[in-house]
Amino acid sequence: MALAVRGLTKTYRAGFTAVRDLDLVIADGAFFGLLGPNGAGKTTLIGAVCNLLRPTAGEIRVFGHDHGSREARRLVGLAEQDVTLDRFIDAEEMLVFQAGYYGLSRRDAWKRARELLDQFDLSAKAKSRRSELSGGMQRRLLLARALVHQPRLLILDEPTAGADVELRAELWSYIRRLHGAGTTVLLTTHYLEEAEALCDEIAVLRDGAIVARGSADALRERFDARDIGELYLRVLESARTTAAA
């Protein structure tokens, strides 16, 4: 298993429970999509997996390792929804230092940074800081940073948010190739067609719990939906009805 989450609960200091007793297993090599409205718990789940918050309860294992271990952390790459780029250093340094945090030698870190700048068409902006990059460039740099240590599990939180059509197509193509090369991908998105186009399996999250899971085709059949948009609305409606009952 690439990711095994059992009984995960996260209650924030203010008392809000974002994720409640959540179980989720993602197979090695899967392309898994996580859908849900704002506040459903997607980013909280990702934050818990990546050690960015303190779970209230539950267990998380990454390729069999406890998610807090160094072994687990080196296997996960995260591209966040927000543009969380270091404001003080340039694009190339960002990748070099990030590679260093994962234990690469100085020579390998610089080599890997240049490879990624080249792959993401950012070589001309290697010496530019965050504020000097366009939104699309920042988005590409975030993905490059997530890949600098060649993770086996890549977590993409709204990777194409704000991207234009051309960039979105490029990112889709690149992510597909990563998946083809054996990378397990966990994707959250608000673009339903993106989830349908890319993911083998989809789960819908609502109020911190998974309310439906399966392939897009299987879910459409189960909820008698014509397309992914209708499916999404029916799943949420069904969950609302069940919760109210």
Next chain:
Amino acid sequence: MSAVAPHPEAGAFRAARSPFLWLLEREIVRFLKLWRFALVGQVLSALLFVLVFGIALAGRIDAVGGVPYKRFILPGLVVQAVFTVGFVNGTTSLFEARHDGYINAVLASPLRWWEINLALVVGSIVREVIVGAGVLALAGPFVGLGFSRPLVAVGALVALLVTGAQVGVLAGAYARSLDDIYSIESLAVLPLGFLSGIFYSVDRLPGVWRTLTHLDPLFYFVEAARIGVLGTGDISAGVALAVAGGIAAALTAWSLLVFRSASTLKP
């Protein structure tokens, strides 16, 4: 976007170069990129105090305990400069990392909590040393610098470097807004500096002011530094070093607890 790299082998984490050293290097690179403010500006501020108080006004101010005024104030000015630099470095580095979210890239990596704390603290100390050395190198020739009790001076310096760095890191860990940081700086750091006996001997103060100065933690760092440089002070070297060392140790313990629990770094 072309080639896709293969995955590394799974298994125990092994680093070709310590992630701690990488984070420390990033901390140093960060302030070197801001050298005009981070280094030159800080040295210049302290130097201006030396020039105005120690040289321009020296003729109108009596010697303190037989020590020329410009020599008397230099140890305290270095203490204030180093402490302020430590505070500013820790707060800007950690607060900005939390505020902009790029601390997540560090927290998600194999870096351990104590490595993150140590890199931030050592990074601040490097900046403190550069600024402190700059002030001494430029002001020393004007005032005639020497170390009467070198061991006391070294002890005072170590305690001061650690304290300044840890205060900055703690403020950076707890601050929720820039307003918090500016408030701490103007309502705590600045008054503590001016009331720490940099510009006067505590023996010359009336009762209440003397008591207030003794309650100021920075007073013990100023006294320890002054005894190390001039050989004389208002309290004994043992008391000054014990209090300064105790403050440094307590702040370090607090800082380590904050990073271990991650209570302010992770929701």
